[in-house]
Amino acid sequence: MNSTYFIELFLGGLTRGSIYALIALGYTMVYGIIQLINFAHGEIYMIGAFTALIVSGALAFTGLDPVLIFLIAAVVAVVWSASYGITMEKIAYKPLRKAPRLSALISAIGMSMFLQNYVLLAQTSDFQPFPELIPDLAFLDPVSNIMNTTQFIILVTTAVVMILFTLLIRYTRIGKAMRATAQDKIMAQLVGINVNRVIMFTFLIGSSTAAIGGVLISSHVGQINFYIGFIAGIKAFVAAVLGGIGSIPGAVLGSFVLGLTESFGTGYISSDYEDVFAFAFLIIILIFRPSGLLGKPTKKKV
Amino acid sequence: MSDTAKNGLSRYITAKDVKRSAIMAVWFMFLTFPIMVIKVNTVTDTVEWRWFNMLIIGVASFILSHVWKLMIDRREGRMADAVSSSVIVEKKTLRDRMEEKPMIKKVGSLVILVIAVLFPIVTGMYQTSIMITALLYVVLALGLNIIVGLGGLLVLGYIVFYGVGAYTYALLNYHFGLNFWLALPLGGIFAMIIGILIAIPVLRLRGDYLAIVTLAFGEIFRIVMENWNGLSFGPSGIANIPRPTLFGLDFSIQQSTTLTYYVIVIFVIITIFIVRRLEDSRLGRAWVAMREDEIAGEAMGIDMWKTKLAAFALSTFWAGVAGVIFAGKTTFINPASFTMWESILVLCMVVLGGMGSIPGVISGALIITLLPEYLRAFSELRMLIFGAVLVLVMVFKPEGMIPAIRQKYEFKGITGNKNKGDK
Numbered sequence: 275m276n277s278t279y280f281i282e283l284f285l286g287g288l289t290r291g292s293i294y295a296l297i298a299l300g301y302t303m304v305y306g307i308i309q310l311i312n313f314a315h316g317e318i319y320m321i322g323a324f325t326a327l328i329v330s331g332a333l334a335f336t337g338l339d340p341v342l343i344f345l346i347a348a349v350v351a352v353v354w355s356a357s358y359g360i361t362m363e364k365i366a367y368k369p370l371r372k373a374p375r376l377s378a379l380i381s382a383i384g385m386s387m388f389l390q391n392y393v394l395l396a397q398t399s400d401f402q403p404f405p406e407l408i409p410d411l412a413f414l415d416p417v418s419n420i421m422n423t424t425q426f427i428i429l430v431t432t433a434v435v436m437i438l439f440t441l442l443i444r445y446t447r448i449g450k451a452m453r454a455t456a457q458d459k460i461m462a463q464l465v466g467i468n469v470n471r472v473i474m475f476t477f478l479i480g481s482s483t484a485a486i487g488g489v490l491i492s493s494h495v496g497q498i499n500f501y502i503g504f505i506a507g508i509k510a511f512v513a514a515v516l517g518g519i520g521s522i523p524g525a526v527l528g529s530f531v532l533g534l535t536e537s538f539g540t541g542y543i544s545s546d547y548e549d550v551f552a553f554a555f556l557i558i559i560l561i562f563r564p565s566g567l568l569g570k571p572t573k574k575k576v
Numbered sequence: 577m578s579d580t581a582k583n584g585l586s587r588y589i590t591a592k593d594v595k596r597s598a599i600m601a602v603w604f605m606f607l608t609f610p611i612m613v614i615k616v617n618t619v620t621d622t623v624e625w626r627w628f629n630m631l632i633i634g635v636a637s638f639i640l641s642h643v644w645k646l647m648i649d650r651r652e653g654r655m656a657d658a659v660s661s662s663v664i665v666e667k668k669t670l671r672d673r674m675e676e677k678p679m680i681k682k683v684g685s686l687v688i689l690v691i692a693v694l695f696p697i698v699t700g701m702y703q704t705s706i707m708i709t710a711l712l713y714v715v716l717a718l719g720l721n722i723i724v725g726l727g728g729l730l731v732l733g734y735i736v737f738y739g740v741g742a743y744t745y746a747l748l749n750y751h752f753g754l755n756f757w758l759a760l761p762l763g764g765i766f767a768m769i770i771g772i773l774i775a776i777p778v779l780r781l782r783g784d785y786l787a788i789v790t791l792a793f794g795e796i797f798r799i800v801m802e803n804w805n806g807l808s809f810g811p812s813g814i815a816n817i818p819r820p821t822l823f824g825l826d827f828s829i830q831q832s833t834t835l836t837y838y839v840i841v842i843f844v845i846i847t848i849f850i851v852r853r854l855e856d857s858r859l860g861r862a863w864v865a866m867r868e869d870e871i872a873g874e875a876m877g878i879d880m881w882k883t884k885l886a887a888f889a890l891s892t893f894w895a896g897v898a899g900v901i902f903a904g905k906t907t908f909i910n911p912a913s914f915t916m917w918e919s920i921l922v923l924c925m926v927v928l929g930g931m932g933s934i935p936g937v938i939s940g941a942l943i944i945t946l947l948p949e950y951l952r953a954f955s956e957l958r959m960l961i962f963g964a965v966l967v968l969v970m971v972f973k974p975e976g977m978i979p980a981i982r983q984k985y986e987f988k989g990i991t992g993n994k995n996k997g998d999k
Contacts, residue, residue, distance in 0.1 A: 332614050369971045370970060
């Protein structure tokens, strides 16, 4: 009994952590390259979820197989979220490359408010039920009391995305360019890297992973509204900082640590203080490791 | 180089521009397609196709992309001007004229003061009440400006100290019947103590790590206040907090509001005075040194630890006092007034107005509090417009609306010293 409860909490934590990781990746990548806390990143995740909801709603009458609808909705959500990410970068951040960093942060906050209210006005302020499109997988029946199908799919998808992502960063040309740009933007330009294109690509990838997160969590939780992005964005940001902002493995580790802390904290202590555990844990970690779990210590230079 | 700027203004629209705008229009129509056009009604299971919206988006983005291009060109022209011309052609701004003739400044301040004093008499209670809120945010923004604008430390949980002030008054009044005037300094001091306690462990963090930790403290404060019913009465909050009165007289709501208004006006004046004096003090210069370069500052013999603590302590004091006034004004407080969103809003005021610049921060605070208030006519659109305004101001005026003039002042100082050294 007790061990089942433990495993249930553990898997719940992993699921949460996966979603945080998918969002935190975008945060940490953007931060690594242009040192911007992209406050509107959570909104991209929300737009991804909404697009999937709309597409699956519109396709529901065609009588297609639900799994096919889900896949189409997910792909459309990824494409549109990526487009939003790129457009956002062009409008709100690109003109601010040389501006003080806080100006870009405020611009991001403005963008976040704009997108939230845009979805609120164009769609609705109410919670929308997200259609159940994923059929229960038969082989999960024996463990259905501790893990359901969407959880399983979240874990598998996240793992696949993470692997693809690592491969992209490590072995492709654009991945190399991204690493170079993160290290030193001016030097990267000197060796012929089109920095603007790299930044655009970073937003594209970051937004796509966020959209995947959005679609997955919506089908797990079953309802969405225009405000989900803000909360999730803050949590993912906390996760990215916990792991050491700018570090990609750090963001993933931070997300899982955060997810597990929240899950065990609420499960064993009190659910009223869910967010307090996450934040208190963050403070403690940062007091002892001021640049996060895997972050490089900031160099002091004169 | 100023030719480009001129051309940017008066250039006619070429075929290339039209093509570009057409592409933009198509792109935005594509982008907004799912969210603007399709609406799924989950109750009746019907799909609504709103093609008209798509038309609006197309036309609007066609026009706006022209305006955008024009504005960006102008901005770039201006930047190029500033870089290329070694002799900067001084445009006489209001500020320059003010420096030349202190009379203008004096008369200006007097006029503002007279308007401020007459405001509650001329307008009604509703307007006065809005103005109190706006002025509370002015105080908050000026306080946060000490940490962010002068000290260069990014703090995202500033509203905690406002909350501490408000709860200090509410709780001391509830348990011990403490009056407003005694609570005023106590709230400030209490917020300051909390500020120092929070600052001590986190001050070794840098940049965005500090931001997120202060954000975390802010959220913890709110959640604890929501759940610790024994202390704070939870989400239902504390009601019937007495409004400020004078000499134990019974005041009507209107009289109290007017009194609160004058209290906050006086307090704003005191804050401006003190922050202005602080700016030019040894401590103020130490803050600026800390913002520009911590290590260089330390090498100059500034104790960074003390300087940071002082920034936190002084900054949080204002928030605490403002919190007490807030509690006295609304007579009811609950944790919902102290969300992270409020902290972010105060930060927006500081950056939008111009970090480190007192007139900038004040106008930033007034605009951000009053804009949504007077945009109520467009009630649904107001937050959308507000977000867009934030982005646009930052894109076209990244240093804020009224940037600080510190740089210029410092430059003169350096040349002055150099000449002395040459002798």
